[in-house]
Amino acid sequence: MATRYRWYTVEFGRKSVEHALKLLATHSLSADSDSGFLLVDRGEAYASFRFFAKTTVVVTRADIEGNTTYSQVETLGVSSFSIMSIEGMTVLRAENPGKTLRTLFNAMGQIIGLGFTTTPITFDKYAPKGFLKTFGSHRLINVKVRGTVPGSSLYASMEFDSKDGIVTQQLPLPCDFEYQITQAVYEIKHKLVKGQIGYWANGTVRVTGELSLRLVELVEDELTQLGRRANLFKL
Amino acid sequence: MKKPLYGPTIYYATDKNVFDALNQHKVTKSAIQSMFLRRNILVSPETPRLDLAAYFSLLNHDYKDHQDIANRLGVVARRERTTSMAIDGVKDRSDLAAAIDDVKKELEETGDLVRITKHDSRIVMVIRYSTIDYRRSEFTQTQQRTGRIEFLGSGPRYVVRSTHSDYVIRIRDEVFERLAKNTSVSLEKFVISLSPFPNPEDRSAFFNDLINELDGFTVYDVKQAFAYKARPRGFSGDFDDDESFDSEEEADDEEENEGGEIESGTAVKDRRRDEEAKLGSHIDHVSLKGVGVTRSSFLIDALDDGYYIVRTRWEARKTLAPGQIYIIEALFTDPAICDEFSFMLRGVFPLEEGRVSKRQVAPQPDDIDEVSRAIEATAQRLLAQLREKHTNQAS
Numbered sequence: 001m002a003t004r005y006r007w008y009t010v011e012f013g014r015k016s017v018e019h020a021l022k023l024l025a026t027h028s029l030s031a032d033s034d035s036g037f038l039l040v041d042r043g044e045a046y047a048s049f050r051f052f053a054k055t056t057v058v059v060t061r062a063d064i065e066g067n068t069t070y071s072q073v074e075t076l077g078v079s080s081f082s083i084m085s086i087e088g089m090t091v092l093r094a095e096n097p098g099k100t101l102r103t104l105f106n107a108m109g110q111i112i113g114l115g116f117t118t119t120p121i122t123f124d125k126y127a128p129k130g131f132l133k134t135f136g137s138h139r140l141i142n143v144k145v146r147g148t149v150p151g152s153s154l155y156a157s158m159e160f161d162s163k164d165g166i167v168t169q170q171l172p173l174p175c176d177f178e179y180q181i182t183q184a185v186y187e188i189k190h191k192l193v194k195g196q197i198g199y200w201a202n203g204t205v206r207v208t209g210e211l212s213l214r215l216v217e218l219v220e221d222e223l224t225q226l227g228r229r230a231n232l233f234k235l
Numbered sequence: 236m237k238k239p240l241y242g243p244t245i246y247y248a249t250d251k252n253v254f255d256a257l258n259q260h261k262v263t264k265s266a267i268q269s270m271f272l273r274r275n276i277l278v279s280p281e282t283p284r285l286d287l288a289a290y291f292s293l294l295n296h297d298y299k300d301h302q303d304i305a306n307r308l309g310v311v312a313r314r315e316r317t318t319s320m321a322i323d324g325v326k327d328r329s330d331l332a333a334a335i336d337d338v339k340k341e342l343e344e345t346g347d348l349v350r351i352t353k354h355d356s357r358i359v360m361v362i363r364y365s366t367i368d369y370r371r372s373e374f375t376q377t378q379q380r381t382g383r384i385e386f387l388g389s390g391p392r393y394v395v396r397s398t399h400s401d402y403v404i405r406i407r408d409e410v411f412e413r414l415a416k417n418t419s420v421s422l423e424k425f426v427i428s429l430s431p432f433p434n435p436e437d438r439s440a441f442f443n444d445l446i447n448e449l450d451g452f453t454v455y456d457v458k459q460a461f462a463y464k465a466r467p468r469g470f471s472g473d474f475d476d477d478e479s480f481d482s483e484e485e486a487d488d489e490e491e492n493e494g495g496e497i498e499s500g501t502a503v504k505d506r507r508r509d510e511e512a513k514l515g516s517h518i519d520h521v522s523l524k525g526v527g528v529t530r531s532s533f534l535i536d537a538l539d540d541g542y543y544i545v546r547t548r549w550e551a552r553k554t555l556a557p558g559q560i561y562i563i564e565a566l567f568t569d570p571a572i573c574d575e576f577s578f579m580l581r582g583v584f585p586l587e588e589g590r591v592s593k594r595q596v597a598p599q600p601d602d603i604d605e606v607s608r609a610i611e612a613t614a615q616r617l618l619a620q621l622r623e624k625h626t627n628q629a630s
Binding site for chain 1 (some may be wrong): 392439440443447453454455456493526529530531532535538558576589590
């Protein structure tokens, strides 16, 4: 089963991480609140939460005459996230994030107050994939590129797949085609165990297979190192 | 509040101005035909507009002609923001009604149209007036406007909600001056102002809490925030003020610091301000637009640097009945002292087929009323909390 992750650097203003985590843990879902948090796991440098938000879904009904009516049904949205404190940096990892994390961040902002900031970590300039070399075998099996052809108004988006592996330098692209990789999926083998890791330019990472948890750990280690080097995170 | 009956003189349109005006699409062909008809001249629909304009501009024009053209070319007034205050000490509702009638008479003498409607706990005064902007070209100088003042409550405390324009605020104040004069009572005003709280953190927190704690509403997204920081003391925009740069003084300051004295936070801030003043550059307003603006590190960095929020626009939905999204704006017109609070329901994203539409529509009066009540109540509550906090700190 595939799991998607996204990372955000977060700051809690004048509140310490410890204080902020305590505040979140005390705001549980109740009858008179729209949303709430549940502390699932707490370690020395991390805390895992479930976030519950009351939401509505639109139900379309058609009667025997064919007239359509719409009604809203209340439901409860559940999402999981973890907050990690790594060498002075605070990173929020969202698990299987929806289209937007607005509800989660709004709820956190209301609890923590002014000073709470979130910055998404994106992979439009680099992706944390240096650790792939440490595996016995890894190959690029899917890549999506997007770009423009200089001197023309052509705008192209291309996707390549290969079970045998892709070498990006050998892609059959038009001359002088200036492109950006927007999606890349690698297949990894480690001692007969297979796994896949995919990177999206918007910062999403998708992992599948038995190596999933290990891959996420390695991505996070590299994110921290790269972030520190490139001064991408506020320290 | 006295408005002169006559003058200063408005620009008088010449035949060239009339010709140019009639050639603009805002003056319809039927309007031109009716102007000819008033002179007993029949016009064929086939006659080109250019010929009609050329002929009409040769004729004598009176005030009515000019008004006809100006009404079509004049600037359409935009919906204005609302401001609110509470007033305590009105003993009798009839006294208030009498003061309103007094002001109405005076306004009508100056040419304004005033309509008053009274309900159980609401007196509404609608004023139609015109403003003249001499900087504009001939036919667009006159602007027809409508102001609205609502007196809500049944005494002795009233909430007064009015259009945020100088003229309407003058009328509102005049009503209470008359009331105080006629009944010889002292009225206590409660305006929403942060001028007694100069701390930038308090001012920014007021807006943040207003967004997050708005009675009956839940924030959906913050789209805009404007932060302000007053120019530093001794600041001059003139770049040639090298003489004011006292290098000896700065050298003395450095020596003092080397002596091991640790500067206090205020001293550091003052020093930075002075340095900014010497550099001749300062940014007063920072405007941020996007999504989740209050969570952006741009804004938080600016706030850490002494800026404070003076204006914000956000989207909210009703807490109990989540559905349409309301676009709300609140600001202090005078950012330096955070005075003259006003707000506006800019628009609504309605529900269409069970989903929130992407099409923004103008708000209904009921929506405006509901949002206004929520903002007034929340702002007054936050202000009371702020007063209490400072009173506790002082004691």
